[in-house]
Each structure stands twice: as structure tokens, then as C-alpha cells.
Amino acid sequence: MAYSLLSRIEDGIEPLLEIFEKYITTVGRDIILGLGASISKDPREYVEKLIDLHSKYLQMCLKVFANDAAFVAAVDKAFRTVVNDTATNSAARSPEVMARYTDTLLRKKQKTGLTEAEIEDRLTRVVILFKYIDDKDLFQKFYSRVLAKRLIFDSSLSAEAEANMISRLKSACGVEYTSKLQRMFTDMTISNDLNAGFKEWLSMNDLSNGLDFGILVLTAGSWPVNSTQPLEFQCPDELEKSITNFTTYYDSRHSGRKLSWFWHWCRADVRVNFLDKRYELSLSLYQFAVLAVFNAGDSFTVHEIRSQIKLVEFELIRVVKSLVEAGLLTTTATNMDLNSVIKLNFGFSNKRTKLKISGGLQADTPQETTATLKAVDEDRRLCIQASIVRIMKSRRVLSHVQLVQEVIEQCKTRFSPNVPMIKKCIEQLLDKQYIERADDSLDRYIYVT
16 A cells, blocks of 8 residues: 555655665574574575575565565665675575585485475575675585585486586576586596496406496596695505506596596495495595505504504594494594504494495585685685786776776676775786886876786
């Protein structure tokens, strides 16, 4: 009633618009505040409550405000404020939270209780929220990490669902935004062909050793495989022959390429034979290396294990703890260190014969999250510098204020650059002599040809 009356008056709906926008913002912030730290552990409630809130007020625009574009814009403005608000709740980092939410939908064997159609519908609605994110580059980094783990550990719900999600992101942000994500799928296809060729080569040269050995060859620039994990590692003797054979095979077909082994992304499926009942275990390579040490004995100190597999102390202790928690190994030590004695658990028992022990180690560690954020900052610095050079090359001479405004305009589709970072990048380009200050004004820049 109020809308139908006020809409007849010039600027009559302005007060109503302001109240509407503020109310949605307040309701959204109350939801975020009420969820507290639980957002970090489970992203589902945060995303789904915001999705429902968005649907509710869009329906209100349709039914109450005759789908007036001004009220739809008010909903958009309110949600942009809510989605990018980390002051109300520091755990509500929407780019990271939404990337993790999509992971829960796209990962198989997740107990979501949803049909494929319902999952597709939720992913479509997530992209609606995603469009409100200012720091889309941050979402891309976290999404690429969880996608990489789904592909490497073969835990994707389906190739079709993955392709549909990337198609949605491409529609929202363009081809360049998803180019690395699509390259990851290309690498998986090439790796399948490479493995088939490798098996044929082994058979032809009579080099097969009975191991089902598969390799993924990934393009370094397209995958988020950073070097934060410890790289010093002695691969178990059981795998050395297979690794040597594959290196020989790969080098014979690709000259000038170097393989770098990312052991922390590897996994192994093994059978254990020291118990009355046979179990099949899905392990990380580090876990397998630790268990392989016990082929030579029933009891070792952490130091003795380390001397054989060469893994750095903090990572080795994390891996041994995961095996102790799974019940495969035992120790009397409460605070594990290099002198702690680790024994095989001959009393191990489980109802299931196939066990996945590597799950906990596949989760992102705080160090990996920090490394991801650091990588985003570095990418932003390079993006801003490239933007400054492009602008100055076309404009030749520009004032400081105009340059900052144009950089913000160019970068806003990927992230919201802050002025201090832009100033720092300008200083760096001045030092590198890409640009210089005008002689008659320190507030103007000239492109150096």
C-alpha cells in the first residue's frame, strides 16, 4: 500500500528504499553474528541462510514492489555489504567459505542428502551470492585448491557437475578467470593417456613389477601446488623402481622438461598382512612411508623412522599421530617427540575391511591457508603493476588521482584494490623506471618509452 502511494510522487520511494536496504543489511549481519566461529568448521549454514535470505527479499521485490528495479538494486547493495562484511564476524570470510561450501556439494560420498538436481540448484544459487564478492581472486585461489584435491584424490561427484560449475563461473567473470581451472581438467585427460602409454611401455620392455602405479603430470602454473610442504623426503624402496621407470619413459618422450615430485599430494592403497584379518588402507604417501618402515621390525623411535624417510620433524610427528589415532600404531608418549617409541598395534580391529586413513591429512593446514593468502597478495601486486603500465602506456601523462581511479576501475572485476597498495606499486614502478614524475609537478606521472 505504501509503495503504491509513494511511487506516484517524484522521489517518493527514496525513504522506503533506504529503510528496505538498511533492514536487509541488519538482518544479514545478525545472521552472520549469530553463527559465530561455527562458520570456520561448517560453511553450509552460513551460505544456505544467506541464499534463503536473498531469495526471500527478491520474492518480496516481485510481489510487493512490482519487481521495481530500484528495490532489486537495493537488495543487491545490501547483499554486497553483507557478503563482504568481515568486521561483524571475522570467521565470515565469504570467498573462502563459499569455496569450501561448493567443495561439500561437489565432493562424492558427502552426506548432504541431496539429489543431483538439488545440488545443481544450490550451485546456481551460490554463484548468485558469488557475484556480490569483491575479492573474486581470493575465491578463485581457494576454489582451485579444493578442486585440485578433488581431482588428484579422485573424489569429484561427477565430471559433468564440475564442468557446469566452471561454466557458471566463466559466465560470471569471463574466460580468463576460469582458464587455469579448465587447464587442470586438460592435464587430467593428458595424464590418463600418459598412464596408458606407460603401462604399455612397461609391458613391452618387461619392466612391470606388479604395482599398479599411476602418475598425474600437472602444469606447474595451472595448479595450486605450492612448496609450503616439506620437500625433503626419501621415497620408500618399494616405489623407487617405478619412479625411475616412469622418469625414463617421460624423458624419452619429452625433451627439455623437468619433473618435480610433490610427495605431499601422493597417495597409496595398500594391504596390511600383520593381522588375522586383511585390511585395505587408503593412505597418504607419507603415511605409507612410515608404515613401510615397520616391514623391518615391530618397534621404532620417531628418530629412527625419520632417519629412514628423511621427513622434517613437525610433519613426521603429524603423520605418525594420524596413524596412532587410526589405531594402526601405538605409543605411550603423551607429547610425541623424536625419542618417543612407536609400535605396531597387533590388536587393531575394525568392522570395515577398507579404511581411508588419509582424510585428515588432506584438509588444509593453517600454513597452507596462510600461503594461499600470501600468493593472492603477490598476484594482486603484479596485477596492479600491469594495470598501471597499460594505463600509462595509453595515456602517456596522468595525474596521481586519475591513475589511482583508473587502476581501481580496471581491477574491480577481480578484487577491490586499496589505495596504499596502489601507491606502493606506483613507487615500485618509479624505481624500475617504467614511469617517472613530471618535472613541473610531483603529482603527475609520465610513461617512460
